Amino acid sequence: MWCSLFSSSTSHFTTIKCSIPSDNQEFKNPINGNVVKLDLLKSNNNGHHVATKTSFSPCDETLYNIPMSQIRQNIPTKKQLVDTYRQGIIVEGAYRQTVVIRSYEVGPDKVATIESILNLLQETALNHVWMSGLLSDGFGATHGMMKNNLIWVVSRMQVQIDHYPIWGEVIEIDTWVGASGKNGMRRDxxxxxxxxxxxxxxxxxxxxxxxxxxxxxxxxxxxxRAEISPWFISKQAIKEENPIKIEKLDDTAKYVLSNLKPKRSDLDMNHHVNNVKYVRWMLETIPDHFLESYQLSSIVLEYRRECGSTDIVQSLCEADEEVLFDDVVDVDQHKRRISVLHGFSLASGLLEATGLLESFSQRPFSYTHLLKIKEQIKNEEIVRGRTTWKRKISSMPFPT
Structure with missing residues (x-):
């Protein structure tokens, strides 16, 4: 069987020209290093799945029209254990991907940003579905979901960060799924x-x-359920015996950002604002001087509704407790400041001598957040959040 690949008159399809022998053998054609079963290509009305096959007689040349997106993506139709392109493998039912932290994923301190980490979580989740052979053309949707016009939406998410990867570091990300009630799914x-x-x-x-x-x-x-349940694993990355209840903020919150408008670049394949953008809007309300000294150690998000491209968003933030020290002892300049602790003035030198200053500086602080759609009639909640912070420490928590 001889095949050649060339572009057709439309930019959405590519034509494969083949010479078919007289018998009905099953042939495979390598495209970009992958195998496509030509006899499985079937046409439909919307053009999502491929292609038409003209009638032919023995040894006639036959044209197969294949959507260019399918050739470029090569979405697997069967379970794969190794994905060499994405450095991913299946290990005991979980998906493991090797990733290098790139320059655009870190901040000025050469440490990966929380947005980059969340994006990596999302990407590895999609790649897991990809390797399972269940991925359709939706945002992580399976074939059965596409048939029923369904999409995934996240209702709750929790992330705990002990250390941040640095620029150029090689990391491994494991992800797996499990059942959550009768109609939900958990991903860790x-x-x-x-x-x-x-x-x-x-x-x-x-x-x-x-x-x-x-x-x-x-x-x-x-x-x-039949598609995804064979992939379910019982282990959990974070065990929540008593999930934290996030209180709703109102307009009296201390920190408020209004008139936040989604950009086209903020929308995902489901045509609503990407979850990572929500976190950026939340963190923008926290004072800059606090972010200079503290780093995020955990975040809990409770999603209430989606945000569209035309919605105007308001971000509210309130500290769960006031930071006890409004300044940090500047050791280099040998400055000694007086801080107020529960109404009593204590010299910072005394606090240092007793070890209290260090203990307070390492004490975590938390903020409560709310994103809502600002309308004249009612303000609808998008997501509630709670962030916990600790003093910035070295990004090298192990010997160099």
Missing amino acids: WQIRSQATGLVFARATSTWVMMNQQTRRLSKMPEEV
Whole structure:
């Protein structure tokens, strides 16, 4: 069987020209290093799946029209254990991907940003579905979900970060799924250093299904349950015995940012604002001087509704407790300041001598957050959040 690949008159399809022998053998054609079964290509009305096959007689040349997106993506139709392109493998039912922290994923301190970490969690989750052979053309949706016009939406997410990866560091990300009630799914992650095995971060999330047209939550169809349940694992990255209840903020919150408008670049493949953008809007309310000395150690998010491209968003933030020290002792300049602790003035030198200053500087602080859509009639909640912070420490928590 001889095949050649060339572009057709439309930019969305590529034509494969083949000479077919007289018998009905099954042939495979390598495209970009991958194998495509030509006899499985079937046409449909919307053009998502491929292609048409003209009638032919023995040894005639036959034209197969294949959507260019399918050739470029090569989405697997069967389970794979190794993905050499993404440095991913399946290990005991979980997906493990090796990632290098790139320059655009770090901040001025050469440490990975929280947005980069969240993006990596999202990417590895999608790659896990990709390797399972269940991925359709949606944002992580399976074939059964696409058939029922369903998409995934996250309802809750928690991330704990002990250490941050640095620029150029090689990390391994494990992700797996499990059941969450009758109609939900839990997805967990663990991030660690490939060089040392040190665990950097853990995360867990809960996902439910939404009808893409009605935008209402939906029960999980049995065919979808049959697709994903064989992948379920019982272990958890974070065990929450008593989940923290996040209180709702109102307009009296101390820190407020209004008139936040989504950009086109903020939208994902489901046409709503990406979850990572929510976190950026939350963190923008925290004072700059606090962010200079503290780094995020955990975040809990409770999603209430989606945010569209035309919504105007308001970000509210309130410190759960006031920072006890309004300044840090400047050792280099040998400055000694007086700080107020529960109404009593104490010399910072005395605090240092007793070790109290160090203990207070390492004490975590937390903020409560709320994103809501600002409308004249009512303010609808998008997501509630709670962030916990600790003093910035060295990004090298192990011997160099």
